[in-house]
Amino acid sequence: MRLAQWILVPVLASLVAAANAEVPPQEKVIAVTAEKFKFTPATIELKVGEPVVLELTTLDRKHGFQVPDLNIDESIEPGKVTRVRIVPIKAGTFLFHCDVFCGSGHEEMAGEIVVKP
Amino acid sequence: MIEPKGRREFMQLLGLGGVVFASGLAGACSNILRKSGDPENDFFFVQLSDSHWGFKGPPNPEAANTLRQAVAAVNSLPAAPDFVVFTGDLTHTTDDEVERRKRMREFKAIVADLKVPVQYYMPGEHDASLDLGKAYQENFGATHYSFEHKGIHFAVLDNVSDPQAALGDAQIDWLLADLKPLRADAPIVIFTHRPLFDLAPQWDWATKDGSKAIDLLQHYKNVTVFYGHIHQEHHFKTGEIAHHAATSLIFPLPAPMSQPKRAPVPWDPTHPRRGLGFREISVDESRLLLTLKQDSLEGAAQPVAASAG
Numbered sequence: 001m002r003l004a005q006w007i008l009v010p011v012l013a014s015l016v017a018a019a020n021a022e023v024p025p026q027e028k029v030i031a032v033t034a035e036k037f038k039f040t041p042a043t044i045e046l047k048v049g050e051p052v053v054l055e056l057t058t059l060d061r062k063h064g065f066q067v068p069d070l071n072i073d074e075s076i077e078p079g080k081v082t083r084v085r086i087v088p089i090k091a092g093t094f095l096f097h098c099d100v101f102c103g104s105g106h107e108e109m110a111g112e113i114v115v116k117p
Numbered sequence: 118m119i120e121p122k123g124r125r126e127f128m129q130l131l132g133l134g135g136v137v138f139a140s141g142l143a144g145a146c147s148n149i150l151r152k153s154g155d156p157e158n159d160f161f162f163v164q165l166s167d168s169h170w171g172f173k174g175p176p177n178p179e180a181a182n183t184l185r186q187a188v189a190a191v192n193s194l195p196a197a198p199d200f201v202v203f204t205g206d207l208t209h210t211t212d213d214e215v216e217r218r219k220r221m222r223e224f225k226a227i228v229a230d231l232k233v234p235v236q237y238y239m240p241g242e243h244d245a246s247l248d249l250g251k252a253y254q255e256n257f258g259a260t261h262y263s264f265e266h267k268g269i270h271f272a273v274l275d276n277v278s279d280p281q282a283a284l285g286d287a288q289i290d291w292l293l294a295d296l297k298p299l300r301a302d303a304p305i306v307i308f309t310h311r312p313l314f315d316l317a318p319q320w321d322w323a324t325k326d327g328s329k330a331i332d333l334l335q336h337y338k339n340v341t342v343f344y345g346h347i348h349q350e351h352h353f354k355t356g357e358i359a360h361h362a363a364t365s366l367i368f369p370l371p372a373p374m375s376q377p378k379r380a381p382v383p384w385d386p387t388h389p390r391r392g393l394g395f396r397e398i399s400v401d402e403s404r405l406l407l408t409l410k411q412d413s414l415e416g417a418a419q420p421v422a423a424s425a426g
Binding site: 069075 | 209210211212242246247277280281282315318319320321323325378379
C-alpha cells in the first residue's frame, strides 16, 4: 500500500479525495463491494468535515468506481482493496458508477455519495 | 447511382416538411433550406444506430420487429442513399460468447435486406466491450478505419473495445497519421459510438480520452461527428466541431442528467415507436453543407415479425 498523493478537486467539486490512501488512525472506514451489477451500499452517507476511507473490493470481476464530479476514477481489481480517502467539505449528492463495461446490467451499476451538513 | 428526378423530389420534401438541421460543416443557418444546386453532385447517406439486436424487455416489447422496420423504412426512401452507416450497439450485450455471435449473425441477416450495397459498421460497447472486440471483428472486420467518398474524408473511431471507454494512444496516433495528408479546410466526417466530449460523464456518456481526438480535429475547419450511444438526438459544438447524436432503434433514453437515473423512457403502447428512427444526411456539391433530417419509425409499416435473438 502506498501513501496517497492528495488530489485537489476542481473548484466546482465539494470533496477532497485521494486514491489508495493509508488509513489514518481513527478515521472512519466504509467497505464498498462491487459485483455484477450493483454496489453495496449503493448510497454512501458522509458528513461535512468527517474524513472517511472507502475500501473498494469486488466479489466477481474487474469493475470501476468513477465519481466524475470529484475527479475520482479507480479500478477495482479482483483480490485487491482499492482505498479512496474522502474529506467532505460541502454538502451535496455525487453520483458514482462502474465505468468498466461488465455486462447486461452494467448501465444500472451506479450509486450516490450523499454528504450531509 | 441516384436517379436525378427522385433526388430532386427528396430535396423538396426536406425543405418543406422534414425536420432540417444544418451542421457545423456548413456554417450559416441561412443555408438550412437551401435547395440542391446540382442534384447530380449532391448525395446523401443514412445513419442508423443502437439497434441492440437481442434485447428483450419492457422498454420495447416489439424489439423483434424494430430493426426490420428500420430496414424497410430505409428501403422505401424516395431515393437510395449512397451508403448507410450503423454507429454501434448493433447487438445487445450478453455474457454468453456463443449467443453474442448468434446475435451478430442474426443482425447481419436482417440488414442483408437493405437495398443499399455500401454499408459501414462500428461497434458499440454492447458489441465489443466484453471481449475487446473479438466477436465483432470476426463478423464485421476492423473497428476503426477511414474511407473517402465523393470528396469527403470519413473516419470511424472505436471508443468501446476498451471496456473503460478509451480510444487509446495507438488509435490516436493512427488518427493523426490518417488526417495528416488532408488540407486544413478539407471536409471531414467522424463516426463513432460514444460522444467524444464529456456530455454526461455521470451517466457514462463520454470517452475517457476523447479530448485527445478533439484536440487533433480542432486543427481542421470542417469537421462533423456523428455518434450514437445516448439514444436521442443531441447537437453540440466543441469549438468549430459539430457533434450530432442519433436516435436509437430500440428505446429512447432521457435527456442528459434530466432525471436522477439513466433509465429508458417507458414504452408507450399508444406510440410504440416514439423516439425511434434514423437520420438522413444530405451533402451539397460544396461538400461543406450537411443537412440533417430525422426519420421517425412512428407510422412505419409493420414487417412480418420474427423471433428476437
